[in-house]
Amino acid sequence: MRVLVTGACGFVMSVFIRRFLQEHEEARVLALDVGEPDTAWSGHLADVAGRVDVERCDVRDRDRLATLFARHRPETVVHGATVTLVPEWEREDPGRFLDVNVMGTAAVLDAARRAGSVGRVVHVSSAAVYGAGDPGRTEPQDEDTPLEPDDMYGVSKVAAELVARRFAALYGMSVPIVRFTKVFGPMERPTSARTLMSLPYHLARALVAGTPLAVTPRTLRAAGDWISAVDVAAALGLLCTRPDVGSVAFNLAGGAAVPVPRLAELFGVEMVADPERAVADMDPALRSGKDGIYDVGRAARLLGWRPRDLAQQVGEYREWALAHWTPETLADPGGAT
Structure with a gap:
C-alpha cells in the first residue's frame, strides 16, 4: 500500500507514519511537508526510514501536488496539513487559516481525484468545529452535534469538512473525516x-x-x-485499511x-x-463544545476502535x-x- 501523508512532520502525523509502517510491512509512505524534517522527526522514524519518501510541498501548490501524485501514485491519502490555533495569528492574519486549511484541502482533494490511483482520502479535522457548544450539556457529544465554531481555526475546519464532503459527493470518493482535540x-x-x-x-x-x-x-x-496520539494513529490506520467506511465523521477521544x-x-x-x-x-467552566466530552461510539461500531x-x-x-x-x-x- 502506498500512502501519501500531508503535514507529515507534524505531531500526530509523525506518530501515525511510524505506527502504520510498523504494522504494515508492505506499505510505503510519501511524507509531504512545507518544511524540512527536524532531527526529532528523523530520529523517530529511523527504524522505518527505508520506506519513507520525503518531499517538501506546500499543499496550496497545485502544480507541485500534481507532479508528486503522478510520480508516486498513492492509493490512500491522509491529509493532516493544517495551521493550528494561535490567538495572535488569528488577529494578525485570519486569512492564513482559510488559505491553508480550506484552499489547501481543496487542492489536495483535487490532486487525489485527478491522480486516478487514490481510493480514499482521510481528512483530519478538529473538535474546534463544535465551538463553545451548549454550556448546559453534560452528556458526551456525538458527531451530529451542531457545528458552531467560535474562532477562525474552527471556521476553517468546518469549511474544509464541507469541501471534503462535496468532493466525496461529486466524484464518488471515500473521504472519512476525523475530529480530535486535547491530543498528547x-x-x-x-x-x-x-x-x-x-x-x-x-x-x-x-x-x-x-x-x-x-x-x-x-x-x-x-x-x-x-487522548494519546498513539491511539489516534491506530484509528487513522483503520481508516486507511477498513473497507466501506464511507465519508462520515468520527470523533476520536477518550470519551x-x-x-x-x-x-x-x-x-x-x-x-x-x-x-x-x-x-x-x-x-x-469550559465543559462543552470543543472542550467537552466526546462520544466515540461511531468509531467503535464502524472501525472496531476504542481508546x-x-x-x-x-x-x-x-x-x-x-x-x-x-x-x-x-x-x-x-x-x-
Whole structure:
C-alpha cells in the first residue's frame, strides 16, 4: 500500500507514519511537508526510514501536488496539513487559516481525484468545529452535534469538512473525516504550525525535570477529554485499511472527563497554583463544545476502535519522555524535541 501523508512532520502525523509502517510491512509512505524534517522527526522514524519518501510541498501548490501524485501514485491519502490555533495569528492574519486549511484541502482533494490511483482520502479535522457548544450539556457529544465554531481555526475546519464532503459527493470518493482535540504523546513539540503545547506535554517535561508544574489556580478545578496520539494513529490506520467506511465523521477521544489533578497523578507530577509562573491555564467552566466530552461510539461500531485506558496512555508517554528527554535537554530551548 502506498500512502501519501500531508503535514507529515507534524505531531500526530509523525506518530501515525511510524505506527502504520510498523504494522504494515508492505506499505510505503510519501511524507509531504512545507518544511524540512527536524532531527526529532528523523530520529523517530529511523527504524522505518527505508520506506519513507520525503518531499517538501506546500499543499496550496497545485502544480507541485500534481507532479508528486503522478510520480508516486498513492492509493490512500491522509491529509493532516493544517495551521493550528494561535490567538495572535488569528488577529494578525485570519486569512492564513482559510488559505491553508480550506484552499489547501481543496487542492489536495483535487490532486487525489485527478491522480486516478487514490481510493480514499482521510481528512483530519478538529473538535474546534463544535465551538463553545451548549454550556448546559453534560452528556458526551456525538458527531451530529451542531457545528458552531467560535474562532477562525474552527471556521476553517468546518469549511474544509464541507469541501471534503462535496468532493466525496461529486466524484464518488471515500473521504472519512476525523475530529480530535486535547491530543498528547510522543513527538509533541513546537513547530512553525504549532506553538501551543498541551497540558500533558508540560506534565511530561516536569516529570523529566523532577520539578512541580506551576499552573493557574483555576486549572486545578478543570477537566478534559484527553487522548494519546498513539491511539489516534491506530484509528487513522483503520481508516486507511477498513473497507466501506464511507465519508462520515468520527470523533476520536477518550470519551470521559478527567480532572486535571487526576491527570497530574497519573504522570506522578505535583502541581502548584502559581499564577506568576504558570505554564498552563484551563477554564473549569469550559465543559462543552470543543472542550467537552466526546462520544466515540461511531468509531467503535464502524472501525472496531476504542481508546485504551488513560493510565496506559499516560504510562506509555511517561516512558517515552524519560527515554528521550533529560533535564539538560529541557534546559536547552531547542533540546527537548
